[in-house]
Amino acid sequence: MPGVRLHNVSKSFGAEVVLKAVSLDIADGEFAVIVGPSGCGKSTLLRILAGLEAADAGDIEIGGHRVNDLAPAARHIAMVFQSYALYPHMNVYKNMAFGLKFSGLDAAEIDLRVDRAARMLQLEDLLMRKPRELSGGQRQRTAIGRAIVREPDVFLFDEPLSNLDAALRVNTRLEIARLHDTLAATMIYVTHDQIEAMTLADRIIVMNEGRVEQTGTPLELYRAPQNLFVAGFIGAPKMNFIGGDAAGGAGAETIGIRPEHLSVAPKGGDWNATVIAVEHLGSDTYVYAETETSALTMRNGPESTLKSGDKIMLEYDRAAVHRFDAGGQRIPR
């Protein structure tokens, strides 16, 4: 079973510690998304998994075998790069077939695999084109095709969508999700975009400063973030963090309230606030307001009539409050 295990993997570049004893367990067939801000070590982790970078310490297992000392090609992985990394002097067909030629497959089998991948990714009409004659989305699909033809146990994606424009990003995201359903292979996907993580992942691994902060399904992370970092990173707009009396009253150092759990009080209410900006998204309205002590974001329905400068009273849903202690860790309900 080609699951992936990392055990206490550490890595430093000179004096800079990039990974601090990271342990992970990714099941066979799982779609795991590693998410975190830039510089958190997520790309390095992926490169160590691929064998492009050596770990300073710790074990890497793929399919139950220790692969620390194996070359990338011997690990049965395929990687899709953020920059696509297509061979510029080869056409789409050759880009996909190039690696296979060195794996001892006969020409007929190579043909078959490339054709199958091209059909899956709608690249059939583009096989003779060079990368420079392709659009961004087509290049990305070629890069994915190059990974598919290897029929790897594990797919590694390094921010594959960040060079695409917004509309194409959504399309390609759906294609990758469909691909995972079709191929049923283990996929590990690195991104800094929490929306990609939420939409694609069976399981999200949140990383920060070289450590794994929390792992879990998207909704687990959304509903029960283990600490302030995860709480702030997962969910858009960001969770509101409030200290002071309101938190003290709840027995916490800081409380976190999701924007959808804030509302305008019909009467009474918790905080006096002034609206400073309103964003109408059609289905939602984001209202940015300031109280005496903090800035709050509220999610309202589409018919919100609030406008900048309005004085309002805000209240929050007591049942949906996240509580955090002085160390930033979650206090269980």
Place this chain on the structure above:
Amino acid sequence: MRLKFTPIAIHTVLLTYTAIALLPIALIIANAFKSRRAIFTDPLALPGPDSFSLRGFAKVLAVSDFELYFINSLTVTLVTLALVLLFAAMAAWALSEYAFRGRLFIGLVFAVGIMVPIRLGTVSILELMVALDLTNTLTALILVYTAQSLPLAIFILTEFIAQIPKDLKDAARCDGVSEIHIFFAIIVPLIRPAIATVAIFVMVPIWNDLWFPLILSPGEDTQTITLGVQQFIGQYVTDWNAVLASLTLAILPILALYLLLSRQLVRGLTAGAVK
């Protein structure tokens, strides 16, 4: 205040430079087609009906072993070119891609090689060639020219190879492509323009060199074209028709090679690789 150069000013400077550089060559070619008297009476004139003469060419082709010199020059230049390009590209790949002990030192040795003229070592080189019994062979010239050309070639190619995106090599490694195949199937095709540039840089001084053929291989059978021309230049009498005609002929192959290589100097070869 920032200086602004108008296109006219820029073109004036460039055209002036081009004219200065091309004038001697134009003079050689023009005078090669003139009679001896016409060369001396009016060296700046173009060949006219009165002054036109092919005597120089006839003499060069009839009297001397011109074809032999030609083939010698061509052999030395092409073999050197092949060796330099292969070794320099491989060395540049190693220096830019792999971290190994002594990398900086080796890089420095090559950098010093660019700065120190190889002619300073002529005496030792001659002694070495005598000891190896390589005097009056084309091999001697090829060896010296290869050594002479490698440093600059490596320097230029290292810069180019370093510009190839890291992801491209990593992608190939993930694809199971061996390092030697990465070099020949990915790196070399991508630095083709750089290789062509280096080839031109390397080829011209070798073709034009008089020093080492004169010292290492002055024998009848191994004379290169620059050396062969010298037989028409005497202490008292110089056969200018023959000299100019042979120089004109000598320009042709190098010009052909240049045109061939400059077609490789296409830009944007890596377009579409990344992003």
